[in-house]
Amino acid sequence: MHELKVLFQPSGRRVFVLPGTRLLEAAERAGIILQTPCGGKGTCGKCRVQIAGADVLACQYVVEHDLVVDVPDESLFIGGQQILVTDAGRAVGVVDPPVRVVPFALPAPIQGDDISDFSRLRKAIDPALHCRLEVLQRLPFHLRAWGWRGRAVVTESRLLGVLAAEGEAPVFGVAVDLGTTTVVGTLINLVTGAERAVASRMNGQIQAGDDVISRIQCVREDQHAIGRLQASIVQTLQEIVDDLVAQAGVGREAVYEIALAGNATMQQLLLGVDCSALGEVPFVQAFSDAVTCPALTIGLEVNPGAALYVFPQIGGFVGGDTVAGIVATQLDQQSGPVLFVDIGTNGEIVLAHQGKLYTTSTAAGPAFEGARIKQGMRAVPGAIEKVLIGDDVTLNVIGDAAPAGLCGTALIDAVAELLRAGVLDETGRFREPDELPETVAPALRQRLQPDGDDWCFVLAEADQAARREAVCLWQRDVRELQLASGAIRAGVAILLARAGLAPEDLDAVLLAGAFGNYIRRHQARRIGLLPAMPEERIHFVGNAASLGAKMVLLSQAERRKADALLQHTEHVDLSLDPEFQFEFGMAMMFPGPEADGDFSGGLEG
């Protein structure tokens, strides 16, 4: 199917969606969460946007063509205002630009006025001006070469560098989402707030294992591995920076700051901090507060005066990416109770209620990322990414290739659809052929095949599959999904109980992370991954970690908020909660058919 481009203004964010996608969802995938107090039923009129000058309701509008959509501030739910702007144009909502470019023209020193160069600059710009040694080193040369005129790049009272009086004044920061698998960097103009370029790379540590546990294990076996793993990820970051500045046509020295969010293991390895303790109970982090250090401390070559900001960490496996997500979604400022779920290798969960944040993490992820699934794979060409089951099976394969396996969304789809069809029972067991409801179509019955004492369900026959090997959903795959999904649901249940809330009390559930962005809500609800609550309150917030990193680059206030968050955040250790085992056991069971709800899944992309 041909994907359609939807461009949102004034943020300049673009997404590609399948025809038939509701505009409300397209906006969410772009990280733009609209007001929907009526639950997307088209009755409250709060999600009003403009297309070609005409008002439409995003919850009712279905995307059938490429679109340009104007989003008025008053329709926004998350963010209140958009902090990022397009390079092309209007600066919107950059309320606290941290970096100023201040032109200066100094009197040349003469006898009788021979104060030091730095004192001379300070006198002209800010009596509290200070800088790092690297900025000072070439200052005398530049001031004289430029005839005592130029531009000072200043944040608060810190001199980041000097530029010639004329010409471009590129002052960029890089926001980094440091994932275990993928690293994404965004080049941000620190003066205008504009996004200038995006680049991503595989995390160079991947050779030491796919997940954080294998990287931690490396370090536990050999302390010297810290240095090697640090070097790998620094090289990845350097490649991203070099890609970004090449795209923008500037040099490395145009990067004046880097803000980075990652999970605790990634952040500690990037900083060269021992992470062995994350590999044993009770999973202790090395530090909690944000770390700020010269970028060159870790060997990153950008502007010599550039600082690296690494997000605070909350505890256990709740790291900087979650803090960044909280900043991005302004979770601490939400009036009603809001749940934030970031599904990656771990599932991090945050519940915001009455000014307090409850957080926890669960070992949720591997199943959703294809690990531990017999024919699981990442969302790359050849992966089944969508499964629809009616009289027979309809598949959507990434890259229109022959199916080679299934990725996380397809796993959820397949289980949800088979539950709905009655091929799986509520305990997650494949029904024997003679137990199948009469409504199960013959084509489906034929796909149920014996596998030792168990059964499996053939999604793609061998003659249609890559490598002539049938792609199946196996009984063990269903169990893995139950474990992963059950862990998240139990975690959510514990946090809600801790705050004295029921799922229906939640104003909103925010789904973050690359994977979260692709989950189909009705399927997620069918398998019990998400609480039983009106589906319209479930929002996709995209790469919240990346957005949070951009925000602290552009706003000192947001940075102070990130640093202060820890004080009203409680890290909940699920394994200590007496209810967890019970909740987990309960959550292993799939919900009953009522979880299907009344929402037509067919409209989702």
Place this chain on the structure above:
Amino acid sequence: MHELKVLFQPSGRRVFVLPGTRLLEAAERAGIILQTPCGGKGTCGKCRVQIAGADVLACQYVVEHDLVVDVPDESLFIGGQQILVTDAGRAVGVVDPPVRVVPFALPAPIQGDDISDFSRLRKAIDPALHCRLEVLQRLPFHLRAWGWRGRAVVTESRLLGVLAAEGEAPVFGVAVDLGTTTVVGTLINLVTGAERAVASRMNGQIQAGDDVISRIQCVREDQHAIGRLQASIVQTLQEIVDDLVAQAGVGREAVYEIALAGNATMQQLLLGVDCSALGEVPFVQAFSDAVTCPALTIGLEVNPGAALYVFPQIGGFVGGDTVAGIVATQLDQQSGPVLFVDIGTNGEIVLAHQGKLYTTSTAAGPAFEGARIKQGMRAVPGAIEKVLIGDDVTLNVIGDAAPAGLCGTALIDAVAELLRAGVLDETGRFREPDELPETVAPALRQRLQPDGDDWCFVLAEADQAARREAVCLWQRDVRELQLASGAIRAGVAILLARAGLAPEDLDAVLLAGAFGNYIRRHQARRIGLLPAMPEERIHFVGNAASLGAKMVLLSQAERRKADALLQHTEHVDLSLDPEFQFEFGMAMMFPGPEADGDFSGGLEG
């Protein structure tokens, strides 16, 4: 002549002096300035010290044997108290030890108490505890390896490192006197204040020229020279550090801080800061305030969390060594007017009066260091270091070798003695043989030899000299000395005039610097290098820069004072003073015979 060892307690300082040296002067050479309100006449009794339990007056006692001298606090003039103590024993006057070693025993993390390692340490030690990344990196490893017990090395609220609970706890700092020619480092125990080792090296930059001007010229010709010159001096420093820690039997990681004082050119080159502007009028420094940066920023390998402190600079060629000298002599706290003179390649002069400091520098030094003197040389074996003239010439040669040339003290001696004998007139001209006073002995007359239109004076005949080449004082040498001496005397005169003072108003003149330590006061006064004032008010304060560096290592208060000094310091540009040319011209003339005073020079070493 055999030199005698004099050990002063409780400071543990040692000096070697010639027999016949007054104990007062030996003390001064050790940097211990005693009270002498009576001018060293033995009438006031304030310079009382103990030798073998018996009270003696230092001004009257003549050193004839090796000695151990106990100095009571109440006899001290400079310092009021001694901040440094011997390694062996008593801590005296370390009033503000900056580094604490705090034992800790932490509860091991368990489920339910899983705060981060750093938060756990902070909870036990100091709620404001913070550290640099390098200290954090191995913290998790150490805490676990040591079973959660250990010792924290803390200064103010900064964690410098952690040590095991048992064993030595070596916490050292290095005080560095970064000279253009020689670099001296002293290893200081930061907890007890004890000096543990001393090491010195030739400045590795020497290949780029003997004096600061040639090094500045290198940089003016090629900006890349900054990096090369920086690498040279960092290598010198590293050798000194390695020597020091080897002497103390510890590793590089035992060095937690480095405090360094040097002239402006040396400090800027060490930091990799462009110093080109110090090579042209109006001689502008790059920075004024103290620079603190991680030691590894300049590539120095010590404790990875160690900081490098580089002294503030005042202006022109008045650099960090002068600020360190002010700190060492507590010049700003002297009640009466005090003059500080540091004679090196440049002569730096500071006048303290009524809470204000007047500073200037003059291009004084090369003559005193043997440069521009026809047969000048450094104070190394073979150099004539002392000249006495009676009926004939008596020489003292360093290392009892055949004389090869003369060093600065011999130059001053020779000129002073020849003035006294009447061989030189007060304009500095050699008298023709027929103009010589009748009192000039025949042996001296024979030594006066024609040299073109001028005359020269033979100090050592060819057959007694190294390389069979006579060592002479040439007319041009006398002119060079007049220039150097005149510059200092004119500088002193200008500062005194600026403060409305006459030389006789001065309570004291403090002579600093390695060379200053060896000048014979009566000779210096005879040639007019020092103001016409009672000789007893002239004190040697030794290597004041080095002492100042030690003091800021041991005292945060002294460091704050160093940083604050600039606010009440006026840098006087001599070339702008309308009086300077007149004063300089006047100072070129030697003083009349009354400058001989009444002090018997024979007692001086």
